[in-house]
Amino acid sequence: MTNTQSKSDMQTGYAAKRKLANIVVYIILSVMVVIWIFPIIWLILQSLRGEKGISTKYLIPHQITFDNYVTLFTDERFPFGQWFVNTLLVAIFSCIISTLFILMISYAFSRLRFKSRKTFLNFGLILGMFPGFMSMAATYNIMEVFGLKQSLVALVIVYSAGAGLGYQVAKGFFDTIPRSLDEAAKIDGATRNQIFWQIILPLSKPIIVYTALTTFIGPWADYIFVSYFMKDNSEKYTVAYGLYKMLENQTINDYFTVFCAGAVVIAIPITILFVVMQRFYVAGVTGGAVKG
Amino acid sequence: MDYLDYVQMTKGQRAVYRVTSFFKGIPGALVHFFQLVGFFIKKFFVWVGNGFKGYGSRFSKGDAGTKLSFLIMGVGNMAHKQIGKGLIFLAAEVGYIYFMCVFGMNYLSKLYSIGVQIDDAGTMVDGAIGSQRALYTKNLLGVESISNLDTLDNSNQVLLYAVLTLIVTVAFFALYIANTKSSFAAQELIAAGKKPISFVQEAKSFLDERFHVTLLTLPVLLLMVFTVLPIVFTIFMAFTNYDKEHQPPGSLYWWVGFDNFADVFYANPMKSETFGKILIWTLVWAVFATFTNYIFGIILALMINKKDIKLKAFWRTMFVITAAVPQFVTLLLMRLLLGDNTGLNAMWGTSYPFLSDALWARITVIVVNMWVGIPYTMLITSGLLMNIPEDLYESARIDGANAFQQFTKITFPYIFFVTTPYLITTFVGNINNFNVIYFLTSGGPSPSNYYQAGQTDLLVTWLYKLTVNSSDFNLAAVIGIIVFIICALGSLITFNMSKASKNEEEFS
CATH class of the missing domain: 1.10.3720.10 (MetI-like)
Structure with a gap:
């Protein structure tokens, strides 16, 4: 009798403890969400602010307006519309080329066995350890020689020529496709070329989507190469560098709210794309590791 | 220290033990790292040695056609009924020699000084000598701007093209070795009484057995031009005085050895x-x-x-x-x-x-x-x-x-x-x-x-x-x-x- 009673006491004690723990977790999570979401709310509020200036003493603007969005697309000093088109063009072309390259390279390294395979893999690993923009000045010189100085083509080349080094995620995916598929096809007389196009690629939609999205998003966020390649040629800027330019000392006072509007315009599509691809992202990064 | 000792420790001791053993692990890891580097270097030399051995044995065992292909690429293949392949090898050699004569040699020969300029006396000198003379004249006359050196070259161009020439040369060398191998392989096939692989068969193999070549060629080529070439170029830059005072095309820059590394370290x-x-x-x-x-x-x-x-x-x-x-x-x-x-x-x-x-x-x-x-x-x-x-x-x-x-x-x-x-x-x-x-x-x-x-x-x-x-x-x-x-x-x-x-x- 006493025994069962103490047991139920223990149980209620345990349940209460658990409930308390849950409440603590809920509180921590809520506080964290507020901290994490606050800057984004601030961004949106600032983009709707009618008053000029960098900062206000209050959080919610006194004057809510969409003028900043109108200015964004009509202003002559900062041609945001032009930048948007530039970025879109660069993103589309480098997305197509990079995706093709990445798929080709990762398929070759994952499914085909050839003599210099390990050498190539090690070579890629070593190349990847150089800081990405270390050779920026040299690349600029090369572009100059090819007559591509300050052109969008140069950006497409920079973004997609190095893309081949990012083969790991796609290779990890190809590694998980059973090799028996290849062998069966080979017995049926298919060449490796046919296996690639007709068997492996149709099975690889998730990784194609993932690769295409990451390579598409890249140019929208790149600041480094644009800043060095385009210098003062504001017609050729992409959005990241253009928006950064708005925040220089001479213009920040007039353009801070416009910058916020531009940031919102860029952030919305990218956020949607990112949320779409996050499950591929996780699978890609950890896929190889779990297996090993 | 065995497992029993570890189990008997208090929590604090265990934490200390783990931290110290982590740091104790670093020297070992470093040693292993250098062993690894040594291993790769050794492997590289073995690879080169084997390459030479294979090269020599192909020459000594080769017939007249194969032997000739060591000098004129593609002849061996043509002699062994692989006309198409032979022609491609031959074209590559002709192209390479033409490239070197018209373009490559010029820049390689200027690589020792990364370009030349003409000094006051009208003679061609390299950047280091030119600037020394300008400095000397300046001291002698005590005048501020004396340097009227005519720069003939753009150091960037010279260095870039020289590196490009080096990369092309490495690629050509690989092709050259492939040529001797291919000729020898065809010779052996004929000796064994088989038909050498036809050009069409060979072309088809790029969609099957050698599909990796098809897949990798274009990406690797672009990677070579736009990633490897700039990196090699940049590594070379680290050994020059390419700074704000030495900006082509107005002025040359030249080799300064390890000076930049010395600057950074001490x-x-x-x-x-x-x-x-x-x-x-x-x-x-x-x-x-x-x-x-x-x-x-x-x-x-x-x-x-x-x-x-x-x-x-x-x-x-x-x-x-x-x-x-x-x-x-x-x-x-x-x-x-x-x-x-x-x-x-x-x-x-x-x-x-x-x-x-x-x-x-x-x-x-x-x-x-x-x-x-x-x-x-x-x-x-x-x-x-x-x-x-x-x-x-x-x-x-x-x-x-x-x-x-x-x-x-x-x-x-x-x-x-x-x-x-x-x-x-x-x-x-x-x-x-x-x-x-x-x-x-x-x-x-x-x-x-x-x-x-x-x-x-x-x-x-x-x-x-x-x-x-x-x-x-x-x-x-x-x-x-x-x-x-x-x-x-x-x-x-x-x-x-x-x-x-x-x-x-x-x-x-």
Whole structure:
């Protein structure tokens, strides 16, 4: 009798403890969400602010307006519309080329066995350890020689020529496709070329989507190469560098709210794309590791 | 020290033991690293030796056609009824010789001085001699601007084309070896009474047995021109005086040996001091940035995935949204939010030096980096947490383990094991973390005793500033090389010490 009673006491004690723990977790999570979401709310509020200036003493603007969005697309000093088109063009072309390259390279390294395979893999690993923009000045010189100085083509080349080094995620995916598929096809007389196009690629939609999205998003966020390649040629800027330019000392006072509007315009599509691809992202990064 | 001793220790002793054994492991790892390097060098020489052996034996065993193909490429193949292939080899040789005569030799011959100029007397001299003479004349006459050297070459062009010529030469050499092999293979096939492979068969093999060649040629070619060529070019730059005073086309630059490295390490007090400080801060930053994100990311993931927590998707989405907004947007925003008299300071009516005092700024960038990075870690570890076999916890519970013990004995070791490769990439990524530093502080605050840098600058942001702001390309190249060495060492050592090194075979 006493025994069962103490047991139920223990149980209620345990349940209460658990409930308390849950409440603590809920509180921590809520506080964290507020901290994490606050800057984004601030961004949106600032983009709707009618008053000029960098900062206000209050959080919610006194004057809510969409003028900043109108200015964004009509202003002559900062041609945001032009930048948007530039970025879109660069993103589309480098997305197509990079995706093709990445798929080709990762398929070759994952499914085909050839003599210099390990050498190539090690070579890629070593190349990847150089800081990405270390050779920026040299690349600029090369572009100059090819007559591509300050052109969008140069950006497409920079973004997609190095893309081949990012083969790991796609290779990890190809590694998980059973090799028996290849062998069966080979017995049926298919060449490796046919296996690639007709068997492996149709099975690889998730990784194609993932690769295409990451390579598409890249140019929208790149600041480094644009800043060095385009210098003062504001017609050729992409959005990241253009928006950064708005925040220089001479213009920040007039353009801070416009910058916020531009940031919102860029952030919305990218956020949607990112949320779409996050499950591929996780699978890609950890896929190889779990297996090993 | 065996297992029994370890079990008998108190918790504190165990912690001390683990920390000391970690540090004791570093020399061993370093030794292993050099062994590894030695192994690769040895392997390389064996490879070269075997290459020569094969080359020699092909020559001695080859028939007349094969022997002739050692001089004139493709003849051997043509002699063995592989006309098409032979013609391609022949064309390659003719093309290479033409390329070298018209283009390559010119630039290779100028590589020793990276271009020449004409001095006052009208003779051709290289940059170093020219500038010495100009300096000498200047001293003699005491006049300011005496240098009327006519520069004939553009050093950039000479160096770039010379490197290109070197790469073409290496490629041609590979083709040359392939030519001797191919000729010998055809000869052996004929000797064995078989038909040599026809041109059509060979072409078809590029869609099947040699499909990798088809897949890799174009990407590798572009990689060679736009990634490898610039990197080699940049490495060469590190050994020149290509800085703001030596800018082509107006003036030449030339080889200065290891002077730039000496400057960075000891010879130039300002540069070496800046380098030392930035290096230490880079490492401190990388350690803190990596582990704060990692630990708090896992804790966040654990909280969201806790059994009784509701609205899991909601919590996750909230954090994913912040990770999704492009970094330059959120970081520039943070910069204004934390500015001296903008954002929070304006709203609170305070003036906290979040980003303008060295110590504050260093802490701020680490904290903001947590804001940026924790959602990523959460995303990645959430998936892993669900993969931990449930029976592990069950048996632990039966043995009387509490929640904390379950975490330290099961959850954490499991996640740590699975995410080691991720941890390494994050560490290397943080050493190279341009965005967080550059957009938040631009490296500042910048005291005057720093050379073109500030107190929160990492090596990579310094590299960027040296390239963009001050055109110290040679110094930037040196820093790039150093960052490369740190990353390579870091990855190798961590791999070595972690359990992942057991899978090294699979990895490489």
